[in-house]
Amino acid sequence: MSDKVKLTRPSFRDLLWLFARVLKASPFIATVWIILVLINAGAGAAQLLVLRETVNTLVDADLINSAIPWLAVLCFLFFIEQAISTLLPLLREQLRIRAGFTLQRAALQKTGKLPLEAFDDEESHDLINRVLARGDSSVVQLMQNGLSLIEFIPVLLTSTVVLGLISIWIPAIIISGAILLRVFEIRMGARVRHFEVENTRNKRLADYYAQLLTRRRSAPEIRLWSIGETLLHRWRTILAQYLRERLRIDFQNASQGIFQVFIFVAIIAGALLVTSLSQGRTEAGLAALVLTALRNITAGMNSMQHFIIGFVQHAGYGEDLRDLLGRDQDEDSPTKRTPYPHPIREGIRLYDVAYRYPGANTDALSDINIDIHxxxxxxxxxxxxxxxxxxxxxxxGLRSPTTGHVTIDGINIATIxxxxxxxxxxxxxxxxxxxxxxxxxxxxxxxxxxxxxxxxxxxxxxxxxxxxxxxxxxxxxxxxxxxxxxxxxxxxxxxxxxxxxxxxxxxxxxxxxxxxxxxxxxxxxxxxxxxxxxxxxxxxxxxxxxxxxxxxxxxxxxxxxxxxxxxxxxxxxxxxxxxxxxxxxxxx
Incomplete structure (x- = not known):
């Protein structure tokens, strides 16, 4: 399986998993937010239809008197849109804070229960670092991109449906193009995500050098040996290389995104132009509807491109978090039901105990046999x-022997x-x-x-x-x-x-x-x-x-x-x- 497939596919599952967590963290606020998102989408579709009738009445002298009710309805819909646009960020921030706190608490709680072996393995250590060290920023970006993405989808769908009133081919072209663009955008986000995963160790090393330069405990030795500039040079070299490569990927994504959106908008505009010319003279209201819907779709596609790339990039945090939360923790299995002997009467015995650290080629302990009285x-x-x-x-009991076992009064501690x-x-x-x-x-x-x-x-x-x-x-x-x-x-x-x-x-x-x-x-x-x-x-x-x-x-x-x-x-x-x-x- 390629890295791109491996990095993109979990993102959709992570989205569903994430929003299940959001709903669980604050069900009332989440419900209100969903209702307002749907109302906002419906108000957007109604605006387009009312705009059509309003323009038609204003350009027709015989219908000018009937324009006032349409204008009133249009103003009311504008008010609804602005009110919801003011409330949505507040609700979104509440959801982000509550869900982010819940996710971080779950990560910290899980990390506290992992066996010590998880801190010996570099891959596990990198995973923990990505989840905890970058959790605050990743949760913020993931939540903001995910919630904003969902808010845009209904608006785009209603604009697409309205354009379907002109020609059934217009929605088909928009949906096909949108799907193709989403595929490209997912690959762009996966490219950033892959880069972040591959550079976790280098980024962690740069952070460690920064901590050495700023920690109180290391300050005396750094000054005594005059190695501050050496550490600063190492930090600068690692971080500069990281930033150069990251900027190159961002520029590549941006240039591809602009070209793709341009092609998409050009195809839709061309389809609308051909459809309008084929129908002869077009009424003013319908023209206003089409142009407004086209503007909504274009603006929405630009916003969605940003949100999707950012979501796929930070959905890797959700992937890492699910991986962390799904790992075996240092907890008791149903077989661990034997009580600890109080007091110890026979002693502690180690039978042929050996232990090897993850990734090591040799045992740290071998053939250990001891009776502790x-x-x-x-x-x-x-x-x-x-x-x-x-x-x-x-x-x-903090580590389990690789081979052999330990008993207390004849009881295997693996059962305690x-x-x-x-x-x-x-x-x-x-x-x-x-x-x-x-x-x-x-x-x-x-x-x-x-x-x-x-x-x-x-x-x-x-x-x-x-x-x-x-x-x-x-x-x-x-x-x-x-x-x-x-x-x-x-x-x-x-x-x-x-x-x-x-x-x-x-x-x-x-x-x-x-x-x-x-x-x-x-x-x-x-x-x-x-x-x-x-x-x-x-x-x-x-x-x-x-x-x-x-x-x-x-x-x-x-x-x-x-x-x-x-x-x-x-x-x-x-x-x-x-x-x-x-x-x-x-x-x-």
Whole structure:
């Protein structure tokens, strides 16, 4: 199947799907809008017929007195047209806002439920980027073009039907020409859409360079290394190439569109001229009707060309959105009905677990077999890329093994509802999220169980006393809030994990990476106390804290190289002892 076929055909389905969403988002406003569109079309047809009679009475001296009623009716129809023309944009804007909000909410909600694998695959990442990063502008253009297109269709049809009163061949010529023009216009829009899809990655890269140049976090390094001009040059090169190609396509579409409309209008005008000459002398009213209808059709065709090209281009957003909403999300299937065991009695076991990231040629984890005992602190160490965080994600239920399986008390976690798994697990990751909210909201998130007193106690435990950091402090300097250091944000993340109720399985993935050694020692000593009676996974680059663990697993290129308690591994003088000795040299 060619790219053009693949990109144009879904647009019509997307139109129906889109307007079904519009009706669902605001059925009353949509109904009123449809009624006014039909009234406007009927008023346009009535105008043509009344115009014919009005002109005939005005040019005939014997009928001049009867022109006043026709003029009154014509003025009334003009008033109806102007009133509706004023109301339609207001209703259209209401529909656009309501439906656009509904579509964006659906996209954000779906993205929040996608499995982590969706963010590892470049194609899926590009899809998410097209839907979310460009959603606001695409929704606006798609809605405006689609709604305006529908408003024009009835007016053109009524003008065509009226011209059919002169000759049945006129509507046939108009409809045939209109269909042919629509085919060309759809191909023009598909050409733009294809270009946008092919350049998603380049556009995303240019946006990333722009963010680097404007983000607060990257500003010091860019200035220190004096690479601002280099990044600006890369942004300019990518964007300039993108704009040149886009302008070339727009110019090509515009030149083809002008030529096609000219041919179309010339054929219709010629057909009308031949028909009028064949009928001999034409009455003045009929001439006015024909000329007005021809003007309406010409103006409508020009407007429709713009709307159709824009619609097909932005209907790709609808296509992307439907693709995103139709993807498998990280939700529970009917087979996931086994309750999570509370408390854990037999432990967690990994059987021949392997994991491969989408598009990768090798496994990130291979042949992983581990028994994690209830109440045990298990440390995971290894070089960068050894698979430590991937293993943590699997144990937390955030990723599913490519092969093998994980059990809790003999129950395959694939049969346990995801909500139960995540309720029983709490974690601090190496790069925790920084929410633009108050300190208290950053800790409790959507939990209503944590009292102010408990939150204050946890903050004091992690070194953020409320005397210095009030609970109502808004965090995030980008939004006028308090500027926390990297270490303070790390403490917030640790406190967040401790305020979660029901966390029987605790994961610490480099939780003290931004802390000084003394603060790190204090946090880990508190960590041992706080996880007492719970099963814990500790991931660390610095090996000192691993001596607090009951056992240590050493990963090497995705495989288990060693496993045992810290003292035993040091005596074996293998990978763990080698890493430990190398780090110890820095402190001698």
């Amino acid at each position: 209830p109440g045990e602190i298990l440390a995971i160490v290894g070089e960068n890329g050894a698979g430590k965080t991937t293993l943590a994600h699997i144990l937390a 509802p995801s909500e139960d798994l995540r309720r029983a697990c709490t974690a601090v990751f190496q790069h925790p999220a920084r929410y633009p909210a108050t300190l208290q909201e950053n800790l409790v998130l959507d939990s209503a169980d944590a009292t102010d007193a408990y939150v204050e106690a946890v903050l004091t435990q992690v070194g953020l006393p409320v005397e210095k950091f009030p609970l109502n402090s808004f965090l995030g300097p980008e939004f006028g809030g308090v500027d926390f250091s990297g270490g303070e944000w790390q403490r917030v993340a640790i406190a967040r994990s401790l305020t979660k109720e029901g966390g029987e399985f605790v994961i610490f993935d480099e939780p003290t990476a931004a802390l000084d050694p003394l603060a790190e020692l204090e946090i880990f000593q508190q960590f041992v106390e706080l996880v007492e009676g719970k099963t814990a996974l500790l991931i660390a680059h610095r090996l000192g804290p691993t001596r607090l663990a009951d056992r240590v697993v050493v990963l090497d290129n995705g495989y288990i190289a060693e496993i045992g308690n810290p003292a035993e591994l040091l005596q074996q003088n293998r990978k763990y002892a080698e890493m430990f000795a190398a780090q110890s040299e820095w402190y001698q």
